[in-house]
Amino acid sequence: MTTTVGTTTDPTTPVAQGSALWPAQARASQVFGRQLVISRAEGSFIETEDGRRLFDGTAGLWHANIGHSRPELARAAYEQMMNLETYHTFARFTNDRAAELAEMLAEVSPIPDPKLILNSGGSDAIDVACKLARRHWQREGRESKQIILSREFAYHGLHAYGTSIAGLEFNREGYGTESLVPETARVSFNDPEQVRRAVAEIGAENIAAIVTEPVQGTGGVNPPTEGYLETIQELCRENDILLILDEVITGFGRLGTMFATERYGLQPDLVTFAKGVTSGYAPLGGIFVSRRIWEPFFADTDDAPIFRHGSTYAGHATAAAVAVEHLKILRDEKLVDRVRELEPTFVKDLEDLARNNPEVTEVRYAGLLGGVTLREGVAVEKVCDRMIDKGFISRPLRGNTLQVSPPFIVTEQELTDFLAAMSEAITEEAAA
Known part of the structure; x- marks a missing residue:
């Protein structure tokens, strides 16, 4: 509901009657009814309250380095x-x-x-x-x-x-x-x-x-x-x-x-x-x-x-x-060494993504930290939504960029699967 200047939001609207928890870094009306309630996690995966299992490709907010629920x-x-x-x-x-x-x-x-x-x-x-x-x-x-x-x-x-x-x-x-x-x-x-x-x-x-x-x-x-x-x-x-x-x-x-x-x-x-x-x-x-x-x-x-x-x-x-x-x-567990060992595979997979998907304009990386930038017109927010439907989590960053920062315990196969799902989601959104 849109209100005029000087008024307050109608307290009877669905958005105003939603959760008492104020969502961070979001316009409430755009996330109300769409929020994923995370109820448990293990290793590199999280689970939602409604039973979906998702690969945590961002390690939460860059932090779940050793994986969840240790x-x-x-x-x-x-x-x-x-x-x-x-x-x-x-x-x-x-x-x-x-x-x-x-x-x-x-x-x-x-x-x-x-x-x-x-x-x-x-x-x-x-x-x-x-x-x-x-x-x-x-x-x-x-x-x-x-x-x-x-x-x-x-x-x-x-x-x-x-x-x-x-x-x-x-x-x-x-x-x-x-x-x-x-x-x-x-x-x-x-x-x-x-x-x-x-x-x-x-x-x-x-x-x-x-x-x-x-x-x-x-x-x-x-x-x-x-x-x-x-x-x-x-x-x-x-x-x-x-x-x-x-x-x-x-x-x-x-x-x-x-x-x-x-x-x-x-x-x-x-x-x-x-x-x-x-x-x-x-x-x-x-x-x-x-x-x-x-x-x-x-x-x-x-x-x-x-x-x-x-x-x-x-x-x-x-x-x-x-x-x-x-x-x-x-x-x-020598996890810092593991990041160094995984980096060549990570870099190769990102560069393959950029080379094989024309919607990707640039990839940037260091260690297990990556960004995938899409051409203007392909909305990263919608790509992230499509990835969730495929069982993977990424996050939109500045510059129409997708975040890639998996836990240190990630396997090479999980990395490959994650970036393959990202490429599919990008292609699907570009064609929509």
Whole structure:
């Protein structure tokens, strides 16, 4: 039902009378009555309440890396809750599982000798990282360094800072200002010289940090163009700008290395993480902080500065226990190595798809992360609907692109079947 300006939606319409749960990232009227209620899952497959079994070709929202319903993680959560569900980590207090997890993460850190800030997810981590970047420069007495640069098409969650640095403009629209946090600006996602010009125009003395995904996810699965990340890092070093890598998607093996920093040879100041630290079994994220940033805050003096971060569930004991068990599974089952071993087959299948289906204009990939872009006029949303009918899940991304990011436990045959179903769905939709 369409209403006129100044009125509210009729509360008796079917949409308004639907579920009390507000759907995320959707126009309610377009999903009401069509939502898939997921009731169980196992391995690389999920099942709906009405009995459909679907291959999870997106690993949920890029996170179900070790597959669904692992009993080891259920036991870890149960045993921890029976002992201590959680306790906060403010001031003199901490809990043993948060401390254990921090030490384990420090051992695999993409940053040498880090400190860890734990929280509840990727959006939290971005908020804290951007605040810490500004806090660093204020502590240094360089008050003008406040602006956070990010890339066009970037996605960094939807908290206030993540919304403000979003390179997907629709995520910043509708709040009354161009950016919720005004000291932000976007730069080119693939042209390092444009970034260099932007730094010169804004003035390095005004820029606190550049934040970037090593491989853009929601923006369309965009691996870095040759020399892009290296130039960004060089610009940061030359101009005293902090480099923040958002590894919420790429961290913990998605690219065939534990972190993308290894694959691309980077040395960031801050690294955010989330999804892959627990494979989604518990909401947990955080930040690796380099010595350059953390050391002054740990000075053994009465006037050492304080960084006012923290939330009730930062270092949640049960989430930490799940993460510890999850990291053991990654290690013991050599799943990061498995991603590296699967990548050649993954790349070949994607390139075969592009070569054999004229509706595909481009495929992009790194590790087990892929994007399939369709020609204008073939709607990815409808292709995704057709894929569900065939028993497979993909997801529409920016640029008329289909997401491909299966769990690490996927078999070569499952990958082949998934992309074959995608090709069929694309062809059918193009002919409709």
